Amino acid sequence: MDEEIENKVILHGSYASPYSKRIELALKLKSIPYQFVQEDLQSKSQTLLRYNPVHKKIPVLVHNGKPISESLFIIEYIDETWRNGPHLLPEDPYRRSKVRFWANYIQLHLYDVVIKVVKSEGEEQERALTEVKEKLRVIEKEGLKEIFSDTDGEPTVTNETMSLVDIVMCTLLSPYKAHEEVLGLKIIDPEIVPGVYGWINAINETRVVKDLSLPYEQVLEILRVFRQMSLSRS
Helix, strand or coil: CCCHHCEEEEEEECCCHHHHHHHHHHHHCCCCCCCCEECCCCCCHHHHHHHHHCCCCCCCCCECEEEEEEECCCCHHHHHHCCCCCCCCCCCCHHHHHHHHHHHHHHHHHHHHHHHHCCHHHHHHHHHHHHHHHHHHHHHHHHHHHHHHHHHCCHHHHHHHHHHHHHHHCCCHHHHHHHHHHHCCCCCCCCCCCHHHHHHHHHHCCHHHHHCCCCCHHHHHHHHHHHHHHHHCC
């Protein structure tokens, strides 16, 4: 295999996609140079469809000319392939299982319902917001002590310690202030979930997240457009 192809890392994604951002965070944390290919999600490229024929979705990471799809699997691939930099999954098997568990919990139980809060209004939105707050309380009560077991449940996140679960939470609720401004709702109450509130703000203070975050006004515009399009379809 040509050395240039062998060492090349290409990410097919979208700047507005939280799933693409997960992969960018992992690559940046590992200091891996990569080429970003912006995909038009309304008219997907033949290259993307060839690389991901099953789901036909972003993100897709191409390394050594071989494609890997699904963001959580891509992050594990990155962590196992590039041993330099921080471990995105702990080396200890028990702690690794806990990081996987809570990353999966956030993905399965929070992602869709947070999106529903953005896409809906009225009673449907109220029900979705109630569910979000319930799930955040579960993370507050049960999750933090397992995710941050080495600091007695006190959330501490740096470029050197950021893990898979931090990345997943980041790409969901890092822009919570923009969500609250667009929706006129309180999503994360520091009095009810102070640990989660501190966790997300610690994530937002890391260099890598600051470097990859879109300007606040741009995030507001993306959320407003997404919400308006969603409501017009319902």
